[in-house]
Amino acid sequence: MTTQADRPARHRPAPWIRTRLGAARTGALLTVLLALTTALLAAALPRALDRGADEALRDLLHRNGLGATSLIATATANGGPAQAAELDRIAGLLAGKVTDPYRPGPGGPVYGARAVRNRDLGNRELARPDGAAPKLDLMSLHDLAGHARLVDGRWPERATPADPDPGAGGPDGGEGGEIRVQVVLAKAAADTLGARTGTVLEAGLTRDRTALRAEVVGLYEPVDPDGPYWYAFPCAVRACLTQTDGKPPQLYWLTTAVGDTALSGELFAWGDSAPPEDFWRLPIDTGTLRADRLTEAERAVSSLLAGPQATGLATAAGHPELRITSQLPGLLRQSRDRQAAVAPLTVVGPAGVAGVAAVVLCLAAALAADRRTAELRLLRARGASLTGVLGRLLGEGAVTVLPAATAGTLLALWALPTPRWTAAVTAAALVAGTALLALPIRAAALLGRPRRKLPARRLVFELAVLAAAVAAVVAIRRRGVAPSGEGVDLLLVAAPLLCALAGAVLLGRLLPALTGALARRAARRPGAVGFIGLARAARGSDGRSGSPVLPTVALLLAVVTAGFGATVVDSVDGGRLRAARLAVGADAAVYADAPGTPLPEGFAEAAGRLPGVRLGTEVWTELDASVATSDSSLITGVAVVAVDPGAYARLAEQAGYGRPDADRLATTADPAAPLPALVSADLAARLDDRPQNLRLSTYGTVMLVMTGGIERTPALPGVTTRTVVVPRAALAPRLSGKVRPNRWLAVGDVDAARLRELLGAGAAATGAPAGTGGTATGGAGASAGAGTGAGTAALGPEAAGRGFQVRTAAPMAAELGHNPLQRSATRLFWAAVVAAAAFALLAVLLTLVRAAPERAALLARLRTMGLRPRQGLALLLTEALPQAVFAAAFGGLVAATAVPLLGPAVDLTVMVGAPVHTGLRSAGLPVLLQALGLAAVAAVAVLAEAAVSGRRQITTELRAGDNR
Structure with a gap:
């Protein structure tokens, strides 16, 4: 009988993903870092734009003050003993109408009643700067004791008319008599005027010859004189120095006295029989307003000012003449117009970064697929289906890319808090999808049925890119930028990228010829180092392989994005200085x-x-x-x-x-x-x-x-x-x-x-x-x-x-640039320049790392023929630098050309902060600096890679020989 020990052992296949990732830990780690960084940037961009727009909105509202961001309701006072309760009821109705997307702010509502005119004070002992009598306003304020501290005397009580002479008329219609109202004054105003507790202020006679007097029964100090409660009553906090309308004008003091909340007939008499005015002021909480809901907020406020809500509120309040005013709709509209005008210029830089990042992701996938071509073809030869191979590659990517992209997205959401997250998650998902599918798609192209190379396909693609770039430029020149309020002009955003792609197409055709010409010139000079390096550069840039062209495209996109954006920033700075001048x-x-x-x-x-x-x-x-x-x-x-x-x-x-x-x-x-x-x-x-x-x-x-x-x-x-x-x-x-x-x-x-x-x-x-x-x-x-x-x-x-x-x-130019929307756009541009340069540098490094074994074998062979280490370094630089230098130079040329082609349609008025002539100013220095900077960065990367890895790889090749 056969025992279990005599049976042949069954070997379970090793788990593919774990084994494959364990065998290539460095590559997996690099994939994780690339996915995390790219997803982080993609998720951070919408968040940064939202935060900048919200900051600009709140700064605009804050700079216009509480008066502009409040709802102000007025109505003719009905009077009567229930006046205070009526004011409370209407204030509650008004606050109830203010709902999402905006809400009442702290310190409100502020309401009361006031006489429609002020009166001259006849007291000779009061201060008179130019001999003109001081003037006194009279009003009542709700919850005065909660926002002021009594420093002397007491709070006022309900005023009562004094008993007139038996034969004289009273305040109800006859001549003679007296109306005395108890009031409190701000201590600062009383000190300025020379009044004190117990002073009786003579306010003259009414039309029916009734004497008006205001008895100062107390002095107060505002708890928060600069807060929302006192914002609209500066003359109730201190005496205001004003001048008359006559010629020559005379200076006089004006202040406001506050009486009991039940004032009605006294206010009527103070206004010389003109009905007093009830008022309600409701500050809006500007911190809750969001830039993405400006249209909704503007519609809601406008409806309350002159719409169905206004009619319903007037009916419910019992005041058909109730009128609500506010400057808030105009400010919201202004903020929305500013955002729409700045949005195209804000998105140009990030769009360039997105293009460079996409090129880097495709390059990384192409290099990984090229490196694993033999492995994948061996699997196919052993019977693996194409679907199975692609599924395993997709599983590898899911294990590395998805967690990294999720972590990058969560980090962006945490680092840049804002209520909106949909756009950030969508952008990160697009990045994750690109990184996840790039390798399987490239592998499918390598493992699929071989096809004859048709140069016509490349030509058709290049002609399509050139036609799209020309069409975009012509369209922008003919129609200009999309009008303000229509959002981001996608054509303006895409036009610089299309110009950069067109430049990459032309450079792809010219680069082999240029490097070949340099190689032929080097062949006539003594020494073989220059000729060998340039010949290899010409052969690697011939376009027959996709990956050698991609770093050139990445560099060119980075240079065009940086150059065009630097021109915009330079034009904005110059426009501010010209406007200030x-x-x-x-x-x-x-x-x-x-x-x-x-x-x-x-x-x-x-x-x-x-x-x-x-x-x-x-x-x-x-x-x-x-x-x-x-x-x-x-x-x-x-x-x-x-x-x-x-x-x-x-x-x-x-x-x-x-x-x-x-x-x-x-x-x-x-x-x-x-x-x-x-x-x-x-x-x-x-x-x-x-x-x-x-x-x-x-x-x-x-x-x-x-x-x-x-x-x-x-x-x-x-x-x-x-x-x-x-x-x-x-x-x-x-x-x-x-x-x-x-x-x-x-x-x-x-x-x-x-x-x-x-x-x-x-x-x-x-x-x-x-x-x-x-x-x-x-x-x-x-x-x-x-x-x-x-x-x-x-x-x-x-x-x-x-x-x-x-x-x-x-200083005036600096003040024009105070708008946070402008600062946010400028910061975003420089961040885009840094990110584009980093991705372009990564593209160069990926190409160098992929070609490092081949270069090491070449250098090993040449070392056996007497090549010195310094000459080996020169050979590496000669091979790698022409591509980067030509890409930077051609990118600078494309950027300099794009400015006169696209610049006349760009309106910089909002970015400058003052009306300026439409169009960008051509400036060669910003473009030159960006091109030279990126070229220098690429050169340093090539030099560092050669110095770090060249000697170790050459030594390995010399010891082990060429085993490929």
């Missing part, structure tokens, strides 16, 4: 607070010697001149600018105003000849070539003749009409030397603090303050002289006691 007039402008006040003597010379000043010039301006025309009409409100023609023309050109023709301001030696003048277009239409009378307010009258035109002048940045520019040297003698410069303009890297210090030094020399208006308040003359190269004696006594404005373009 147009607003200031130059890089720096100095002028007095009081119009027409001359600059200190010697200031222009001292300021011109400051470090960074390239060009400075003085001008004289007169804003209230008039011109008598030939038809005897008088044009008033003419602005006159007297300049030094040469310096003015150079400064205007450098400041972005265009170069005026200085020769047209040339004067003759005849002092009686009319002044040549450049005039604005509106004046040119009313003047002719004959001399005209120019009347300069109190300075006198001169004759001028129109010799040319101007659009605008840097001396008066905000003025575009009724402007005349004349030569200052010829104008001064005609006005008996009364023309003294009152403005100074400069271009260059001008430090505003040094200018203020220089102005303050002149005041310090005379012992007087330098004034206000943005200038320094003084400074030691010695220190100013040492710091600026000009002594304090350079400024005369005219600086004493006068304030001067100092404006520079640099």
Whole structure:
């Protein structure tokens, strides 16, 4: 009988996936790292965009203040004893209407009633800055005791009319009598006015001759004077210094008194029989608003302002005239338009990274499949089906790729918290699917039925890519970018990538010819190292194998993405500086607070010697001149600018105003000849070539003749009409030397603090303050002289006691870039540049690692023939660098070409923060820097790989021989 020990042993097949991954641990680890990194970046991109949009939305709302982000309801007060309860009921109705996607904010609602007009106070002991009587508003506020601290006296009680004389009328309609209302004042306001607890404020008489008096029964201090409760009542926190509308205006104090919540008839009397107004202010919690729900939020708010909800609320409140207003819909619309305008420029960089990452994933799969071709074909020869082989490869990928992609996605969700996760998970899933299917698809192509190579297929593919790139460029040039509000313009996003692919196609055709030409040239030179390396480079770039071309495509995509994005950033920075210069007039402008006040003597010379000043010039301006025309009409409100023609023309050109023709301001030696003048277009239409009378307010009258035109002048940045520019040297003698410069303009890297210090030094020399208006308040003359190269004696006594404005373009340009949406787009671009460069570098390294055994065998053979180690390194560099250098150079050329092709359709207004001309500015330096940087990175990678692995592999080959 056969025992179990005598039976042949049954061998169970080894588990395929575990055995295969254990045999290639390094490759599996690299696959995990690549999948994790790519999924992390793919999931992080939508999260970063969402966070940037939310931050920009909240910054916009915060900068506009609580008043703009609140719902404000008003209605005519019904009055009566139930007034307070009615206000409470309507406040609850209003808060109940504010629901998802927005909700009420902290500190609200704030509501009450107020008189529609303020009243003069007749108390002579109260403060009167210019002799004008102070004014007092009267209102009631809900929950005043919860937001203010009583520091003296008590809270007010319900007011009652005082008993009138027996024969006199009362407050209900007859003449005489008195209405006294108990109020509380802010302690700061009472201290300013000179009032105290117990003071009776005389508010005059009503139309029926009833005396109005407000008795101050207490003083309070706001708990949070800058909080939502007091935001709309600044004059209830402190006294406000205001001026009358008369001429000359007079200053007076205005404050608000708060009475009992049951005020009704008193408010009616305070408004001179005008019905008081009930009000409710409901702050909105801006922290809950989300950029992806702007349209929904705008629709909800608009319906509450003028829609079905508004009608229903007015009916439920019992106030048909209830009116709700808010600036919130306009702000939401503005934020939505900004996002739509920035979105295409924001996505261009990440789209380039996605292209480079896809190339790297395909390259990794191609190299892995090429390395395992013999193994897979052996399996097929032993009877394995194609489906079974591909299934096992898919299982290998599922074990390595899916956990890594999941970990990368979870890490992105944790590191960048935001309520939206669908787009992040979808992007990571696309990455995981690409990484998972790339190897089986490549293996299927290798193991499938062999087909004859048809060069026509490659040609058709290349022609299709070129046609798509040309069509994208033509479409963008013809129709421009998608209008604001339509989301991301996919054509603008795809156009740079299509141009890069077209460049890769052309480079793929040119690279073998270029490297072959270099190899033939090297063959005629002594030494074989250069020829061998270039010949191998030419053979490896012939396009017959897919993998040698993919690193070139990755590098070219990275260079085009970086170059095009760098051009956008450079154009945005330049646009902000130009916009700031147009607003200031130059890089720096100095002028007095009081119009027409001359600059200190010697200031222009001292300021011109400051470090960074390239060009400075003085001008004289007169804003209230008039011109008598030939038809005897008088044009008033003419602005006159007297300049030094040469310096003015150079400064205007450098400041972005265009170069005026200085020769047209040339004067003759005849002092009686009319002044040549450049005039604005509106004046040119009313003047002719004959001399005209120019009347300069109190300075006198001169004759001028129109010799040319101007659009605008840097001396008066905000003025575009009724402007005349004349030569200052010829104008001064005609006005008996009364023309003294009152403005100074400069271009260059001008430090505003040094200018203020220089102005303050002149005041310090005379012992007087330098004034206000943005200038320094003084400074030691010695220190100013040492710091600026000009002594304090350079400024005369005219600086004493006068304030001067100092404006520079640099801070204004920085303020234009304050928008978080702009900062987020810029940060995202630079992150895209780094990521694209990293993926391109990875593509180069993968190619080098794949070809390392073959290179090691070659070097081993050459070492036996006398090749020195240094020559071996030169051979490796000669073989690997041409591909990277040509890819970087050609990518830079494609990026530089894409800017004039696609740039005219790009609107940078939102990115700049001010209206600018549409189009990108061509700049070679940003593109050159990106191309050189990526070329240098590729060269360092090649050098490092050769230095680290070359010597070890060559030694192995020499010891073991070539066993392949």
